[in-house]
Amino acid sequence: MDDFISIKGISKKYGNTYIIKDMSMSIPSGRIIGLLGDNGIGKTTFLRLLGNLQQPDEGEIRIEQTPVSQMNVKDIVYLLEPANIFDWMKVKDSIAFYRDFYEDFDAEKALRICREFGLDSNVRISRLSKGSKEKVCLMLAFSRNAKLYLMDEPLGGIDPTLKKNIKMFILENIPADATIIMATHLLKDLEVLLDQIIIMGAGKIIYVDTDEIRETRNQSIDEYYSEVMENAADN
Amino acid sequence: MDFRTNIPIYVQIATSIKEQIMSGSLHFGDKLPSVREYSLIYEVSALTIQRAISQLDLEGIIQSKKGIGSFVLGDCKDNLESRMIGQQVDEFVEKMKKMGLSDEFIISKVKESLSNG
Numbered sequence: 001m002d003d004f005i006s007i008k009g010i011s012k013k014y015g016n017t018y019i020i021k022d023m024s025m026s027i028p029s030g031r032i033i034g035l036l037g038d039n040g041i042g043k044t045t046f047l048r049l050l051g052n053l054q055q056p057d058e059g060e061i062r063i064e065q066t067p068v069s070q071m072n073v074k075d076i077v078y079l080l081e082p083a084n085i086f087d088w089m090k091v092k093d094s095i096a097f098y099r100d101f102y103e104d105f106d107a108e109k110a111l112r113i114c115r116e117f118g119l120d121s122n123v124r125i126s127r128l129s130k131g132s133k134e135k136v137c138l139m140l141a142f143s144r145n146a147k148l149y150l151m152d153e154p155l156g157g158i159d160p161t162l163k164k165n166i167k168m169f170i171l172e173n174i175p176a177d178a179t180i181i182m183a184t185h186l187l188k189d190l191e192v193l194l195d196q197i198i199i200m201g202a203g204k205i206i207y208v209d210t211d212e213i214r215e216t217r218n219q220s221i222d223e224y225y226s227e228v229m230e231n232a233a234d235n
Numbered sequence: 236m237d238f239r240t241n242i243p244i245y246v247q248i249a250t251s252i253k254e255q256i257m258s259g260s261l262h263f264g265d266k267l268p269s270v271r272e273y274s275l276i277y278e279v280s281a282l283t284i285q286r287a288i289s290q291l292d293l294e295g296i297i298q299s300k301k302g303i304g305s306f307v308l309g310d311c312k313d314n315l316e317s318r319m320i321g322q323q324v325d326e327f328v329e330k331m332k333k334m335g336l337s338d339e340f341i342i343s344k345v346k347e348s349l350s351n352g
Contacts, residue, residue: 167278193280
């Protein structure tokens with residue numbers, strides 16, 4: 001049992017509606033995983049449960065044997081949405097704040113990423129465009145050296161140049177043995193990078209290796225995903 | 236590198252490294268770039284690179300030494316060439332047999348073709 005993340009029978013309800021029902025899976029370490037599914041299907045809820053930002057109604061999630069509920073949130077990177085950063089701060093203040101709060105935060109790396117992104121660290125975050133605020137969130141998340149990175153549509157409003165280089169950016173800035181779980185709609189842009197995918201909302205949870213899909217079905221991940229979702233809609 | 240998205244990525248990387256050996260840009264005994272370096276060169280995960288490396292190791296094209304790195308095996312250019320030739324011959328023979336031709340007939344046809352130059 002050297003699974004990195006072990007999920008046993010978790011359920012989450014809002015009112016009387018199950019968002020996640022009796023979900024179990026084991027995730028090894030060092031994987032880059034795409035979390036796929038239609039909007040509103042529970043991807044954000046799943047990520048929040050993994051990040052201990054919400055608790056399941058039933059079941060348990062363990063990371064390296066430790067229940068997530070007992071873990072220090074500082075061991076997990078949860079990529080913030082721009083709405084959740086302190087935007088009265090200057091970019092350099094947010095770096096200082098993160099450096100003080102997270103032991104694994106690398107301030108030098110943060111400044112390097114600012115330069116790469118063309119972010120002026122003396123500017124107040126509230127004055128930045130939506131795209132630049134997203135860059136601040138990416139910069140803060142990727143300046144940490146953690147074992148687990150959870151990202152909810154990290155590249156929503158990102159500009160085309162960064163989108164083109166995003167694979168390189170992720171690979172350069174994350175430890176090789178880290179696990180990344182990333183909800184994304186940019187399947188065509190990212191599929192070569194993904195080791196595995198989790199599909200929610202296709203009747204059952206599908207968790208599969210991307211190269212296995214290519215090997216056994218001669219399909220791209222994009223084609224496979226479309227087929228799975230069409231079949232689910234027909235049933 | 237532009238990948239075909241319906242063929243396993245690790246297979247395409249293993250093929251790319253084989254081609255570099257065949258073309259002479261990687262030589263006998265050369266140390267291959269590290270997993271991390273390859274990951275940035277091909278823009279794929281470390282896991283995908285590890286799979287490509289294990290595949291090449293399994294095929295006897297490279298040798299991986301834990302903690303040291305991977306090396307192009309001394310005899311592997313010949314190895315690769317003879318394997319690729321072997322593959323072509325196997326395919327040819329299989330096709331002929333499917334057509335219901337006898338071994339003698341196939342051999343005589345190959346000889347005929349060779350003597351015609």
